[in-house]
């Protein structure tokens with residue numbers, strides 16, 4: 001009988017990291033809200049890229065410009081694209097060490113600061129697969145600080161998906177950069193292009209915090225900068241889609257008539273307290 005290894009099976013690429021605020025569960029709603037046609041697709045708050053992978057799978061050869069301010073995350077996308085074999089070798093070594101003594105190996109890797117692109121990326125993927133809730137969080141010094149998760153058999157390597165992601169990113173139509181959202185789109189986006197903004201959410205209550213994806217928090221001032229940018233892109237004739245929390249400050253910023261603001265039901269799975277992982281409403285805002 002002919003054996004087929006998992007990496008040879010054709011896999012539809014999916015996010016390779018679990019990311020706070022990831023949009024996997026909202027793909028059906030986001031898909032319904034995409035314009036029928038658009039030029040280049042921009043996603044300047046990339047995270048795990050749930051909508052990116054959906055669009056790339058549905059629209060072969062789609063020209064895309066993706067970016068994020070988190071340098072480790074952007075490095076991971078570039079390393080998966082350019083050095084998949086070396087990366088898989090390094091991840092497999094993490095996996096076999098973890099199987100011997102998961103607790104001490106996890107904290108050893110968490111404390112390490114590797115310099116090479118391969119080691120930095122495999123560290124990020126390893127920690128993301130084995131940490132508590134798969135949450136990426138850094139402290140004010142930019143150090144990953146999440147404790148060990150409670151998984152009995154985490155899928156650390158997931159070779160089939162990583163190879164599928166690598167191959168779709170190699171298409172030559174995807175540009176990847178580490179940049180602030182404003183620099184990522186203001187100059188380049190043209191009439192007819194689609195820009196999807198999924199920023200760190202504005203807190204709905206005074207006690208709620210923004211999640212620290214980077215060591216720079218996303219502030220109320222950044223939210224204002226984003227609203228201003230959306231209005232500039234609208235004047236240029238770009239199609240703009242924005243996700244955010246269901247808060248009055250956000251809807252007030254998009255009260256002009258060109259913005260359609262919809263409340264959508266969402267199911268948030270990353271919360272350290274499982275009792276708080278209930279459905280809630282979010283805003284979906286668009287100008288087309």
Ligand SMILES: C[S@@+](CC[C@H](N)C(=O)[O-])C[C@H]1O[C@@H](n2cnc3c(N)ncnc32)[C@H](O)[C@@H]1O
Pocket residue numbers: 019020021022023024044045046047048049050051067068069070179180181182198199200201213214217218222
């Ligand atoms: C809500 S997450 C995006 C989630 C993504 N849509 C997904 O499906 O996984 C927000 C992202 O914005 C990034 N970010 C925070 N501040 C930024 C900034 N000023 N410019 C660009 N990206 C930023 C964070 O690193 C994080 O990855």
